[in-house]
Amino acid sequence: MIFHSLTFVCFFVITAALYWRLPHRWQNVLLLVASYTFYGWIHPWFLALIFATTFVDYWSAVGIERWPAHRRRFLWFSIVSNLGLLGFFKYFGFFADNVVAAAALFGWELSRPMVDIFLPVGISFYTFQSMSYTIDVYRGHTHARHGFLNMMVFVSFFPHLVAGPIMRATNLLPQVERERRFSASSARDATLLIAWGFFKKLVIADSVGVIANKVFALADPDFYLLWAGVFAFCIQIYADFSAYADIARGTAKWLGFDLVHNFDHPYLATGPTDFWKRWNISLTTWFRDYVFFPLGFALSRRVHEGKRFGLRADLRIYAAATMLTFLLSGLWHGASWNYVVWGGYHGLLLVIARVSASIWRPRRRVRRYLRPFQWAGMFALTNVGWLIFREPELSMIWRDLWLSPSQSTQLQHHAGAYLFFLAFLYSIPLWIQSLWVRFVPSDLTAAVDRDEPDVRFGRVVGQGALAGLMFAAILVLRSYTTLDFIYFQF
């Protein structure tokens, strides 16, 4: 089931109406039924996978607490099961193709196993979420739960099931376990959040997505067309992914849950570190806590003190751990080399930023003047990253990066400029919202992003007007083409 469908609207209205008439335990039963209906809508066999993941992690956590002597075995059982499931469904074809290609380099002819594996949507999200629970129990950050129902709701909670944000057990499980009370003011904020999400998806993301798809379907785009397409994709992916996160947060809020913010106006970032504090925050922090820190810790025991390659030991550890983490994060996004390169590219940017900061740190006053340049530079670098992300053929990426504006015809120049301005026109509400939050944090547009429990009717009228405007804009300006949420494929 997808958010932008009448089926989902009916499903959600019925679920929410029933939900608030039930006692706590039955609310959880309803959430489980709703979540499994939501997920099994496309293919009922998806349910077997999510159930298997839940079952394994539930018993692994119980095992970790009950048999401390074997806790490491239970942890590895959980990790291997989750990654095995993910690896088989998501990466089998990719690895098979690469093994065949690598063997061909040595003159061995291997035939690829003819297995067509259908990637279950959201598998990358819920396996990571479920696995983090076992790791947290192992680390003692939370305790093993003995209510299987709550655990099933935690793993399958439908608002964020297929495209995040990835919630931690320490955050979501207590919300599943405690009594929830209906709050009209929370529902009001949630409605606005959902309206904003639909607006971003149907008006902005789908409209600019058509531009990006057209450009990336060209066999030989010139400089102007290519970068107009990249800019359109840059807007599309943010509007699309953040729209999903907003609708997820809004629907969860209606049910009395608080999901974490997944975006914090990433295109206002002034550097790579700042960008990753603002983009897909739940995934970034997941990789930080479960990959980067353990890697850094493991490396710190092996790396010798003193300078190597002109770098201090701590910088070398940071560089190695960052690169590995981001290469894995890239691979998480999809079974294709361009995602790995994209991860590596961002890892490299982070390392360069860290090393340069250790060499030269400008004074505060200078930093203020530098900020517009830093922002522009980071936005340009982000777009280079999106080119790598969007273009599945590595040879094309290389070709694209060497394109020169002088090779373009006047028509291509005009067409590129036209598509760029068209994409910019559609993206204006995003920029307004980001800049408003940045410079006027407590006003109307910021309400879309902030919870305010007290009722001020002036503000409610403003929010209603905003929701009405978004509704009217969706009716009038929605794209002719409806595209799937991009992160569904991951």
Place this chain on the structure above:
Amino acid sequence: MTQDPGSIQQIVTVEAAGASSLDREAAASRRTALVRPVASLLLLAVIAAVLPLGLVVVNAFTVAGKQPESYLPSVFPPGPREPFDAGAVERLGRGQPAYIVIGNSMAGTRVDPRYLTNLIGKPVAGIYQPASASAYWYLAYKNWVVASGIRPRAVIFYFRDWTLTDPMFRLNRQHLDAVALEREPELDRIVAQHAQGAFFRVHAWLRNAYQYDRVRTWLLPLLEQAPIALAASRPKARRELLGRMNNEIFTLEGLREMAAADIGEADRERLDFDKNLPRSVLPELLRLAKENSTRLAFIRVQRRPEGNRPPTQSPELQEYIRKLKQFLEANGAYFHDEWGDPELPLSIYQDGDHIRRDKQRHTTRLFVRRNRGLFQ
């Protein structure tokens, strides 16, 4: 010391009365605490629902309110349209083709009309509209071929799998304008049958209440044309930009090759032949052909092979094709299925289900060889 039982009763009663009054106060204060947030939620919903009614006002004061009804009012909103291409009728009348091939890029990449003319020694015309489907083919046949007054020996339709019985598939106004008359009641009746579910009812209700489609018909083009002024400085370049972009940059030849076809696997709903037949253009096409004593032929193209094998067909698809063939032949039409033809290997395919340009003559010859009955 003994206590009067009556006084104890009194104390208990007084305490109970006090407690119940406290409860009532608490309940009342809870209700008061709830009233404002609930009222705020309702207020938000009302404002959000009422504000877009402003679109109706906009329509009353702009050209949008005076837009002509569309030729398919069940699915297309009122609005300006491209003119009907009367020139095509004239061209067909002049050319007097003995055979006419109608289809989209499936036909376009498989049959070269000029080469076919040479092969069979009789004039052949091709009506090819990329990304078109059965609604377009029906209107092209009715309003161009039949209207031209010619009596071709056969009109040949190229189609993929289930596309003949789904008139909603690629029901694209941009293409249809050229083949549609001012009113198309028959096609409208057919597509209206597909626009009857809950989704369409909600859609129709919203459309009537807010009249947003009328605003859409002028606002979207305005929005899409606004950046032209920023992109090109000279007026001539501005005027020509969109047309040249479509004709010189975003052409079929300019696209990169992709193995994946542009249509996916059909669902069970689409493969229910008995249910979909009365809701398709097929009965109407056959009726028109009968009236005009023209033979219709339907060629099902073979989609992209899988390695050395023809494409996999689900049992539902096989059943659908069997019923389609039976129906067409029972109504005097000719049917040929390319599926499994050994002379259509993967190597002659370009991208998706398209045939390589340099193999078009091969597939044209193959068409003649496989369908000799049609040309005798």
